[in-house]
Amino acid sequence: MTCFARVRTIPRESVETTFKVCCARVRRRLPEFIYEPEMVALMEASSTPNDDTIYYSGTGFEKTGAQLWTTYNDFAVALKTYHGLTLNENNLYTIYDVMYLFHGGTSGNAKWNLCNVADSNAAFRLTFSGGWTFNGGGALPNGTNGYANAWWDTLANCGQKRISFGGYTRTAGASGTMMHATWDLDATTARVYHFAHYPLFNVGSISSPARPFNTRFHAMYMNASEFRYIANNASVYSAASANLSLINKPLYLGARNNNGASVNLYTDKQLAFYYMTGKVELSQADVLNLNTVVDQLMLDLGRNV
Numbered sequence: 001m002t003c004f005a006r007v008r009t010i011p012r013e014s015v016e017t018t019f020k021v022c023c024a025r026v027r028r029r030l031p032e033f034i035y036e037p038e039m040v041a042l043m044e045a046s047s048t049p050n051d052d053t054i055y056y057s058g059t060g061f062e063k064t065g066a067q068l069w070t071t072y073n074d075f076a077v078a079l080k081t082y083h084g085l086t087l088n089e090n091n092l093y094t095i096y097d098v099m100y101l102f103h104g105g106t107s108g109n110a111k112w113n114l115c116n117v118a119d120s121n122a123a124f125r126l127t128f129s130g131g132w133t134f135n136g137g138g139a140l141p142n143g144t145n146g147y148a149n150a151w152w153d154t155l156a157n158c159g160q161k162r163i164s165f166g167g168y169t170r171t172a173g174a175s176g177t178m179m180h181a182t183w184d185l186d187a188t189t190a191r192v193y194h195f196a197h198y199p200l201f202n203v204g205s206i207s208s209p210a211r212p213f214n215t216r217f218h219a220m221y222m223n224a225s226e227f228r229y230i231a232n233n234a235s236v237y238s239a240a241s242a243n244l245s246l247i248n249k250p251l252y253l254g255a256r257n258n259n260g261a262s263v264n265l266y267t268d269k270q271l272a273f274y275y276m277t278g279k280v281e282l283s284q285a286d287v288l289n290l291n292t293v294v295d296q297l298m299l300d301l302g303r304n305v
Contacts (some may be wrong), residue, residue, distance in 0.1 A: 035069065036076040037090045041117035042101070043069055046109035056105065061136025061302045063215075064302035065169045071300040072101065076114070097157055098124045098150060098276040100167075100253075102138040102298075110139050111148075112248075121151040126253065130266075137170055137303055143177065143268030150276065154192060155246040158278030163203060163244060164278040164287065165194065165251075166219025166230070168294050170305050173269025175179045177255075192219070192244070192251065201229055204244035208237040215305050224280035230287045233295070251276065272303045 043050070043065075055064045063071070077087060090098070092115045099114040111126040119125055130145030141147060154163065177195070194201050201208045201220040206280045208220070208229040221231045222241050229237040247261050254272060256265045273294050298304040 004209050027085050034088050035073045036080070036088065038073045038114050038117065039069070039076045039093050042072065042103065042112050042114050045112050045117050045119075046104040048104065048109075056136035059136055063136075063301070068103070068302050072103070072137065074300070075293060075297045078296070079290070082289050082293070093279075095280055096275055096277045096278055098274070100126065100271070100274045102134070102271055102273070105134050105136065107132060107134060119303065124150055124152045128151060132254075133141075136301070138270050138272035140270040141254035141267060143174055143266050146266060148253040148261055149250055149257075150253055151250050152276050153248050154244060154278065155248040155252045157276075158244065158246060160243040160246065161222055161224050161241045163192070163278050164219065164221035164282045165192075165274075166201075166217070166287075167274030168217045168272045168298055168303075169215055170270040170272050170303060172215060173267045177265050177267035180256070183225055194220075200274070203227060205242050205282065206239055208239075210235055217294055219275075219290065221282040221284075223283065223288050228284055229288070230284070230291060233291050235284060235288075272298060272301075 048055070048068060049065045049070045051065050054062060055065065055068065056062050076092065079085075079092065080087055083095050093183075096115050100110075100112075102110045103112075103115055104110055107128045111128065113124045113126075116123040117125075121127075126140075126148040128146070128148045130147060131142035132146045132148075133140040133142070139148075192203055195210065201218075203220065203222055206222070206227045208227075209299070211218075211229075211231055216232050217230070218232075221228055221230075222244070225241055227239045227241050228235055249257055251257065252263065254267050254269075254270065255263050257263060275290070295304070
């Protein structure tokens with residue numbers, strides 16, 4: 001004798017309802033990924049959606065919008081974690097005045113300061129002048145008339161022994177040109193500059209010797225006890241700190257601001273990252289950590305050299 005089991009038929013609408021309820025429960029249990037607010041502001045200001053849109057197609061810098069969001073967020077998280085800052089709060093500005101990532105492939109996108117994404121001089125967003133080329137590698141001045149006003153000056157933003165600046169460059173640049181400088185023609189102790197080729201730094205009366213490292217990461221800091229030059233994960237020069245005469249002339253990127261009267265020593269060196277701060281006294285460990293975090297950012301973006 002053949003036996004047939006009785007099969008219970010479940011109405012289709014019941015199955016659909018059960019499925020929807022289960023999905024809703026799963027959604028409630030999964031925490032939403034939270035990006036750092038500075039990074040969100042930067043990506044929104046540069047019109048970079050968090051999706052599969054391709055940027056810098058066919059180049060070594062090719063990334064989707066979602067990949068760029070993750071890369072820049074990892075950078076912000078690494079910095080905040082090192083400095084003990086609370087994540088998911090807008091607080092990078094408490095350590096750094098300026099961080100330029102040169103993202104977006106246009107002057108309108110590359111101008112933003114990650115630490116304060118606002119379109120104003122007071123927020124230190126860049127104002128580009130002359131000839132520049134923007135791509136996935138960063139921002140490249142033409143070496144003839146290209147420079148950018150950072151609107152950041154030592155009088156308003158530094159102490160006499162509280163300053164740090166530097167960045168990551170991808171090309172060597174012509175000899176005798178400036179990465180970043182303001183120059184008081186009348187007071188040598190008020191001069192602040194960063195030579196582009198065989199880099200050296202000058203802060204007031206202190207001038208580091210030129211180094212044969214003309215690409216990648218270079219930075220300086222001066223605190224109450226010392227001036228130090230960091231190049232590519234190593235300390236390459238140090239001296240006792242000395243008072244810097246503070247002036248209200250903004251620093252330019254890509255050239256030298258001559259006391260607000262003229263501009264010269266234009267460089268053709270590609271900038272991939274640059275920072276400036278006088279908010280706190282940075283230490284050797286702080287700048288070496290920044291070097292490490294920036295190196296990782298460059299690697300993730302395909303900008304490393």
